[in-house]
Amino acid sequence: MGPIRTCILTLGVALALPAAAKLPPLSEEAKAKAAETAARTAWSNKVADYKLCLSMERVAAKYRADQQAAGKEVKPATPTPACVDPGPFVPPAPQS
Numbered sequence: 436m437g438p439i440r441t442c443i444l445t446l447g448v449a450l451a452l453p454a455a456a457k458l459p460p461l462s463e464e465a466k467a468k469a470a471e472t473a474a475r476t477a478w479s480n481k482v483a484d485y486k487l488c489l490s491m492e493r494v495a496a497k498y499r500a501d502q503q504a505a506g507k508e509v510k511p512a513t514p515t516p517a518c519v520d521p522g523p524f525v526p527p528a529p530q531s
Contacts, residue, residue, distance in 0.1 A: 485519065
């Protein structure tokens, strides 16, 4: 029963592949929606990075304060850039 099942599965895949290759192209509306979704995802990632940066700064400030209270001097090994707020989401301009 194993070889018959494999043969039927292979035949089904072989018949389905040409049908999948003949899909119509995306409409302009679908392309615009996909572009907006990609832009919103990129913006969401920037917001997540910003929030992570803020939380890391809070942890570092607390650590420095605790070390200073203990009488130890703490200097950062490497300078870090300031956190950058991505601002509100702005959808991409529609293309003509």
